């Protein structure tokens with residue numbers, strides 16, 4: 001099977017080192033290269049963290065990235081500088097989209113502050129990935145990252161390809177409503193697992209939740225717009241492949257595990 005991980009983080013910080021260890025991994029390029037080869041993963045899309053400076057986004061050849069807006073982008077006097085920097089990224093082959101973190105930052109994706117970036121993304125034919133669903137930590141606000149916030153943005157920007165990261169989990173019913181309505185909204189299924197688990201026990205204890213996910217995946221019938229992703233370093237990659245193979249009917253594995261990400265992010269691996 002071909003696999004593309006459409007949502008990882010690759011950022012050098014002690015916190016990510018620890019998360020990787022908890023998931024039985026290491027937060028290094030060497031380890032990821034080895035694991036990708038072992039598990040048949042052709043490449044990954046890094047969701048950017050940190051600064052907008054172009055030299056802060058240099059990744060191994062088996063990764064592409066979405067550039068993230070840093071906190072300065074929300075200061076009014078910095079907006080043109082940020083727009084110019086984002087455009088510099090979008091000109092690069094390695095930069096395959098823009099990542100927004102509403103919830104972690106106080107804005108709605110349909111706010112005016114996002115408009116120039118959405119227009120840039122459309123003109124470079126690159127998608128925008130939006131954090132949706134639960135957040136880590138208490139300093140975030142869930143109202144900004146509810147999947148229904150994409151309804152207005154997707155309607156107003158039909159030429160922008162939106163990726164709903166984490167499929168809005170646990171608001172997957174709302175996420176399904178948005179995806180059913182808007183053909184320019186896709187989702188990645190990252191962030192559903194954390195750490196290293198006893199998968200048999202997990203499937204037994206979470207049988208209701210997993211049936212719920214499966215129900216709404218089947219309800220949507222958007223198998224060409226759902227992508228495999230892990231949110232590494234949060235989860236164990238082998239267990240994540242197991243989970244998604246369990247949730248997605250086998251006739252859609254090729255699409256969900258690789259082809260949709262290749263098409264949506266225009267990947268060349």
Ligand SMILES: [Zn+2]
Nearest residue numbers: 007009047231
């Ligand atoms: Zn993430």
